[in-house]
Amino acid sequence: MVFSDNGSADTERSEMYKAQMHVNKYVLNFVSCMALKYATELGTAHAIHNHGKPITLSDLASLLNLHPSRIGVLRRFMRLLTHNQFFRKTENGEEEEEATYDLTLASKFLVRSNSFCLAPLVEVAFAPSVGNMWNSSKKLFTEDTELPLFESVTGESYWEFMNSDFELLNVFQKAMAADSEIIKLGLQECRHVFEGLGSLVDVGGGTGAVSKQIHEAFPHLKCTVFDQPQVVANLTTTQNLSFVGGDVFHSIPAADAVLLKWVLHDWNDELSIKILKKCREAICGKGKEEKVIIIDTVIDEAGDDRELTELKLEYDLVMLSLFNGKEREKKEWEKLIYQAGFTKCKFSPLFGFKSLIEVYP
Numbered sequence: 001m002v003f004s005d006n007g008s009a010d011t012e013r014s015e016m017y018k019a020q021m022h023v024n025k026y027v028l029n030f031v032s033c034m035a036l037k038y039a040t041e042l043g044t045a046h047a048i049h050n051h052g053k054p055i056t057l058s059d060l061a062s063l064l065n066l067h068p069s070r071i072g073v074l075r076r077f078m079r080l081l082t083h084n085q086f087f088r089k090t091e092n093g094e095e096e097e098e099a100t101y102d103l104t105l106a107s108k109f110l111v112r113s114n115s116f117c118l119a120p121l122v123e124v125a126f127a128p129s130v131g132n133m134w135n136s137s138k139k140l141f142t143e144d145t146e147l148p149l150f151e152s153v154t155g156e157s158y159w160e161f162m163n164s165d166f167e168l169l170n171v172f173q174k175a176m177a178a179d180s181e182i183i184k185l186g187l188q189e190c191r192h193v194f195e196g197l198g199s200l201v202d203v204g205g206g207t208g209a210v211s212k213q214i215h216e217a218f219p220h221l222k223c224t225v226f227d228q229p230q231v232v233a234n235l236t237t238t239q240n241l242s243f244v245g246g247d248v249f250h251s252i253p254a255a256d257a258v259l260l261k262w263v264l265h266d267w268n269d270e271l272s273i274k275i276l277k278k279c280r281e282a283i284c285g286k287g288k289e290e291k292v293i294i295i296d297t298v299i300d301e302a303g304d305d306r307e308l309t310e311l312k313l314e315y316d317l318v319m320l321s322l323f324n325g326k327e328r329e330k331k332e333w334e335k336l337i338y339q340a341g342f343t344k345c346k347f348s349p350l351f352g353f354k355s356l357i358e359v360y361p
């Protein structure tokens, strides 16, 4: 097999080495994902955090209630996870038993007592129903249907499925709330976006994690979290922070501004335009036209580094499979926004991997 016509034999060997490594890496990438899943399920990061200092394997095994015969297995998982920068290992002598493991910044995101804990996101991503969906991915190519893959496999939309599994719904909302905690760092840089607003509706706002942060920063801003009735039922309304149940396709409470964080990527273009039109009605009904604030992913293959683009493209396939939704490039966002009747929009980067888009009637 000829891989290069003019390169030297050494260059050709080196390129072949890299190419076969590339294939091998992606063939086995799922093993690193599974190691993360099991470490999260076991509560490894949480146990090390509670221990309060670097921990030996035998102490870790005992905190995790593992049988002593499983220490060898734990050591091999920790070796991969340490290599993948989830833990830090310190050798304290010749003997393996003396080595200790500590958290890294990445595994601090798996400590359950932290408000920004991403462990629920790991649980949602690896839920058995989602695993079954991925195993049926072939349907995406072979079945001519409008149904999202998840619905075609389970017989229910992802939202219906979660509504009948309270535990999963709870974990999903925790995952969304943790993502919103991370957004907090971004909101500090874009205070101006919310300044001067008298009221805001957080559409598809889940249990209100983002609204709570906005409310803390702007106590006089009247925030309404609007989501499906079963999501906001039993959430306590306080002064200037209220919860309203409803359907985004029916009507949205009126306000100076509407926030759509991580909502439109759940929907195809047709339904996203419907949602944006409803948002337009909500902000225009008051006689004081303000704006829609979108926090979502913007694919930018030319501007982003490879790792960031890979994450956004992976999310795109997740959205496709779960909802027939999509991650969008800037020009796709603009098309959507103008088709919904808006006349102006402004894109700003936000801390993390999402962007902020201000949309004006």
Ligand SMILES: C[S@@+](CC[C@H](N)C(=O)[O-])C[C@H]1O[C@@H](n2cnc3c(N)ncnc32)[C@H](O)[C@@H]1O
Pocket: 159, 176, 177, 179, 180, 203, 204, 205, 206, 207, 209, 210, 226, 227, 228, 231, 246, 247, 248, 249, 260, 261, 262, 263, 266
């Ligand atoms: C991906 S989550 C984003 C949650 C929140 N904005 C965040 O980023 O933390 C999408 C939200 O849309 C809500 N949702 C889905 N369909 C809806 C509908 N028809 N009407 C209102 N909310 C809906 C879901 O319950 C969910 O909370």
